[in-house]
Structures are given as C-alpha cells and as structure tokens.
Amino acid sequence: TVSVALFTADLRLHDNPVLHAAVREADRVVPLFVYDDGVRAAGFDVPNRRAFLADCLADLDAGLRARGGRLVVRSGDVVERVRAVVAETGADRVHLAGGPSRYAVRREAALREALGGRALVVHDPVVTALAPGAVTPAGADHYAVFTPYFRRWSETGVREVVPTPRRVRVPEAVGSEPLLPRAKVTGTSPGLAEGGETAGRKRLRAWLKEGIAGYESGHDDLAGDATSRLSPFLHFGALSAAELVQLARREGSPGADAFVRQLAWRDFHHQVLAARPDAASADYRDRGDRWHRDERELAAWRAGRTGYPLVDAAMRQLAHEGWMHNRGRMLAASFLTKTLYADWRLGARHFLDLLVDGDIANNQLNWQWVAGTGNDTRPNRVLNPVSQGKRLDPRGTYVRRWIPELAGVPDRLIHEPWRLPAPELAATGYPEPVVELGEGRERFERGRGGE
Numbered sequence: 001t002v003s004v005a006l007f008t009a010d011l012r013l014h015d016n017p018v019l020h021a022a023v024r025e026a027d028r029v030v031p032l033f034v035y036d037d038g039v040r041a042a043g044f045d046v047p048n049r050r051a052f053l054a055d056c057l058a059d060l061d062a063g064l065r066a067r068g069g070r071l072v073v074r075s076g077d078v079v080e081r082v083r084a085v086v087a088e089t090g091a092d093r094v095h096l097a098g099g100p101s102r103y104a105v106r107r108e109a110a111l112r113e114a115l116g117g118r119a120l121v122v123h124d125p126v127v128t129a130l131a132p133g134a135v136t137p138a139g140a141d142h143y144a145v146f147t148p149y150f151r152r153w154s155e156t157g158v159r160e161v162v163p164t165p166r167r168v169r170v171p172e173a174v175g176s177e178p179l180l181p182r183a184k185v186t187g188t189s190p191g192l193a194e195g196g197e198t199a200g201r202k203r204l205r206a207w208l209k210e211g212i213a214g215y216e217s218g219h220d221d222l223a224g225d226a227t228s229r230l231s232p233f234l235h236f237g238a239l240s241a242a243e244l245v246q247l248a249r250r251e252g253s254p255g256a257d258a259f260v261r262q263l264a265w266r267d268f269h270h271q272v273l274a275a276r277p278d279a280a281s282a283d284y285r286d287r288g289d290r291w292h293r294d295e296r297e298l299a300a301w302r303a304g305r306t307g308y309p310l311v312d313a314a315m316r317q318l319a320h321e322g323w324m325h326n327r328g329r330m331l332a333a334s335f336l337t338k339t340l341y342a343d344w345r346l347g348a349r350h351f352l353d354l355l356v357d358g359d360i361a362n363n364q365l366n367w368q369w370v371a372g373t374g375n376d377t378r379p380n381r382v383l384n385p386v387s388q389g390k391r392l393d394p395r396g397t398y399v400r401r402w403i404p405e406l407a408g409v410p411d412r413l414i415h416e417p418w419r420l421p422a423p424e425l426a427a428t429g430y431p432e433p434v435v436e437l438g439e440g441r442e443r444f445e446r447g448r449g450g451e
C-alpha cells in the first residue's frame, strides 16, 4: 500500500501526526511538498519566507534521506499535483494537516473532491497546540476574548507527542523536481535567520537551557532581545507547537508559564481566523473608521524615517532581519494605525512582505488587535512612542543599534531627538517627526466615528 503525506505548514519529522499516520499505515509513503501556485498568486511567496522555506525543505529532505527516504517536490496547482502523484503511485490515502485560513479550507475541499473515492485524512491539531474549535464558549463558535480562552485552553490537555519515524520507504519510481536552493533566492533581508527543523531544534534546546527561565522578566526588554525567536520555525511547522507546550510545561518556571501563555495567543488567533476567515481582510469589529491616507507618511513609516526613534528602530530591524521584536511590532502598528491613523491593512501587507514568520492568523489578527478593530479589550488605547521608549529601552540601546545616526545623542533625548537644537538634529541626518503626536491623537478621535 502507498500513502501520501502532503506537507504544508508542518515541515518537520518530529511530532508530525501527518507523516506519522502515513508511515504507520502504509508500506510506502510519498512525502510530498508542492510549491503551490495558489500560495504564490495570493502574494505569500516573498523572498524572506521563500529563503527560509528553502532551508526547511532542504533539511526535511536530508532528514528523510537519513531514514531511507527522500522528499518529493512538485510545483503547480496543488490539487492537480497531488492527483498526479496519487495516479502515478496508486496511493490509497492522502494525509494533510488542517489549516485555519480560507485558503486551507478551500484546498481541503478541492482535494477531497479531486481524490474521488480515495480518502483524504485531515489531521488537527498539527499547526497549533490545540485545534481551532476544540474549545468554544457557550452559544458561540469561537472565543473573542483571550482570558477566558486561555483558561479553557489551559484546562484542556495538549495531545501526546507522536514518535518520529525511524524509516520512510518511498516508491522508487516517483520523480521529484529539484529543490530550490536558498542561494538562488534574491531580495532577502541581509540578517535573515537560517531555517529548517535542525536549526529550529538547536535554537529550541538553547532556549530551554538558557532563555526560558528569564522570559517573564525579560520579554519586553527590546535591547535584551530575550524572546525565543522561534516564531519562524512555528510558522513553517519546523517545530511543533504541541511539543513546545509539553516541553515548556515540564520546565515549570514562571518564565515557562509566560512562554506557554504566548503559545496560547497563537492558538487564540488561529481559532478566531478559523471561525471568521473574513477577518484576514475585513474588520473583525467595525468601528466605522475613516482612515487617513498620506503616501509620504506611509513611505516614511516603511523606511523607518518617521522621526520617532523607537518606531523607526523597529521598522529597520524588520527590513534587516525579516523579524521584529513583539514590542516593536506593537509600537510600529500602533503608530501607523492610531497616530498616522492609516488603515491597518496597509501595515499588515508591509509586514507580510517582509516577516519571515508572517502568517494570516497571527499577523492580520494582531494588526486588528492593535488597530482597535479586532478583539483588544481596550480598542482606543494609543501607545506613545516616547513614554514606551523610556520604559522599554531606557538607555536607547535598541534605538542606537538600528539607527546609527543617533549614536551620539544623549540618553535623555534619545527618544525625543527633535528637542535637540535644530542644527544638531540636522547634522545627524535623522528626520523631524512626520506628524506631531497631538495631531495624530486628534485624527484618531475624529476618524473613528466618535465611538
């Protein structure tokens, strides 16, 4: 018998229910990945993620080869390619991870139809620790508020980790296209991290040994950079969220508890998106916003030249690494949506163009959360870049790391360089504020429909 394990957002050998089920039931397995035209057409195939994906696939292939198998790669329409592989190999079943997005749901339906009598087996949870819809409040299909969700999430056990296959036997005749090497991907951020399950597990081990214990006190310290940086591996499924929850719970420290809580945020957004797929682009909660649009301001925000050092440092980190600290993301998003008062979709798109961990559930719903159109319980709160700077980066270390032109500015003015004498500011080459905070505040008050 032959089964197909179709990899999507689960590019790993460890704790992979899709691969595990296929290997357990069949003599031979086709571990298949499709460079999907649909994903490209939807605008998700951007250089940073393509490069990280190249690492993930190369690593997956190496891991499968070490177990006697190999990765089979095709490109084109995912449904057609799966159908072709099934026809070539006579496979009886196709295994796949469930996904929360509208695209994933449509793909599942199209595959089911295309496979006719052959079975499509959808596994959930694979992408998240708890499946979307596994817990629901009375009378609703999803939780709109995190705290009660987290309570139920915590009470509900995470599934057992499944064993890693020792051997994978692939039908000999099944052909593969060559893997896209990372070196061939152009236009990536210069400081982009290395991808793949092996790199992810190495980072995970170091995190459990040296990082997680200090997470509770250090997670907001921008300069300290003391978060796990596991998000890209989670995005591609090179690490399993369920396994991470199990490992962190075993640590049992306040840092581990705080880390597990963040993993629950990830599941929270996935369950919102699964129930409300339109929230990827439509306001989750319509506040009647009349957004302000100014191309010059948008360009300054994208380039990290708004004149607000913490916002700009965060945006430059994004451009350089394809990754940004959570506090930076919150601040940059708040500045765009509440001070420039620009439509959150413009910011979310820019993030998706660059973030190596950029995904629909976490990106769009966090943007909505910050913009106040989502499920933040304080939708009209505005983060002030000056007071946030003084709190999160008191010595300006993070700012100076990303904005070298401000290196010589004294600590007390590092978050307000416009207070320097005008010739001194001009000499740094750093811009004046693109908009006054007071004016931003008024725009927001006027635009959000008097709510």
Ligand code: FAD
Pocket: 219, 227, 228, 229, 230, 231, 232, 234, 235, 259, 262, 263, 265, 266, 267, 269, 324, 325, 326, 327, 329, 330, 333, 351, 355, 357, 358, 359, 360, 362, 363, 364, 366, 367, 370
């Ligand atoms: P850690 O602090 O070590 O947290 C561990 C893990 O928990 C993360 O890897 C992530 O999977 C999860 N997590 C943490 N915070 C959140 C959160 N607020 N929402 C959902 N999951 C969370 N995260 C993404 O993975 N992809 C995105 O596209 C994304 N876009 C964002 C956009 C905005 C405007 C904001 C405010 C946040 C966004 N986040 C996104 C959430 C969060 O900023 C990142 O997950 C986090 O910074 C990743 O760094 P880390 O792995 O070191 O996180």
